[in-house]
Amino acid sequence: MREIRLKVAALLMLFSLSGCGYNTFQSLDEGVKADWAEVLNQYQRRADLVPNLVSTVKGYASHEKEVFEAVAEARSKVSSIQATPELVNDEAAFAKFQAAQTQMTSALSRLLAVSENYPQLKADAGFRDLQAQLEGTENRVTVARNRYIKAVKEYNVLARSFPQNLTAMVFGYKTKPSFTVENEKAISAPPKVDFDTK
Numbered sequence: 001m002r003e004i005r006l007k008v009a010a011l012l013m014l015f016s017l018s019g020c021g022y023n024t025f026q027s028l029d030e031g032v033k034a035d036w037a038e039v040l041n042q043y044q045r046r047a048d049l050v051p052n053l054v055s056t057v058k059g060y061a062s063h064e065k066e067v068f069e070a071v072a073e074a075r076s077k078v079s080s081i082q083a084t085p086e087l088v089n090d091e092a093a094f095a096k097f098q099a100a101q102t103q104m105t106s107a108l109s110r111l112l113a114v115s116e117n118y119p120q121l122k123a124d125a126g127f128r129d130l131q132a133q134l135e136g137t138e139n140r141v142t143v144a145r146n147r148y149i150k151a152v153k154e155y156n157v158l159a160r161s162f163p164q165n166l167t168a169m170v171f172g173y174k175t176k177p178s179f180t181v182e183n184e185k186a187i188s189a190p191p192k193v194d195f196d197t198k
Contacts, residue, residue, distance in 0.1 A: 021164030025173050028155040032176060033085050035148040040083050042141040043101060049137060050075050050108070053130045057114060060121035064114050067107075074100070074107035088152075094177040108134070145179055152178040 054071055057064070077100040087093050112131070115121045122128075156175040159168040167173070 020167040021158060022167055022171065024158055024164070025155075025167065025171070028151070028158060029173070032088060032148070032151045032155050035144070035151040036085060036088050038144040039141070039148050042137060042144045043078070043083075046104070046108075046134065046137045046141060047075060047078055049130060049134050050104075053108075053111065053127075053134065056124065056127045056130060057111060057121060060118045060124070061114050067110050067114055071107040071111050074104040078104050088176050089174065091177040098179060149178050152176045 050071060054068055058068065081087075081093075081097050081100055083097060087097060112134075115127070156178075158164050159173050159175050
């Protein structure tokens with residue numbers, strides 16, 4: 001009789017574990033990591049474009065020192081942050097990363113706005129190519145961030161839903177931070193990088 005009870009208890013535990021969400025947590029966590037890696041990949045692509053862009057603009061607007069310094073400072077801050085997969089589990093570190101990327105976006109917008117004062121720069125084929133690459137990268141950043149936001153949302157919903165929230169507590173699965181914006185209207189569109197040669 002005792003053996004039958006143990007078998008029944010083992011079967012009940014097995015069935016209860018199948019609905020606990022452990023495997024789903026594993027799958028969604030890997031999805032968040034993959035989408036985060038793509039966000040980092042696109043931000044790195046943008047950071048790699050900065051030196052060439054600054055160099056090209058300097059060739060035409062060398063006296064715009066304040067703008068160049070702002071871009072250099074922003075790029076330095078972005079580069080100083082260790083953007084590891086664990087960053088998505090640390091809300092404070094994630095917020096610091098996001099602030100650095102926002103500063104970079106702002107600095108690049110100011111740099112690109114300088115070209116409005118320099119028609120020869122706007123006509124430069126190298127500059128137009130860099131501008132097109134940056135515009136494409138900004139679009140890729142937006143797409144990657146959106147995928148990450150969706151992956152985090154799905155993970156966080158699971159972590160807060162019953163009975164999976166019990167599994168989350170037992171195994172230490174905490175909600176993950178997502179991108180937030182202080183001024184949603186200002187950030188809802190990528191920075192303007194249109195430099196037609198009118």
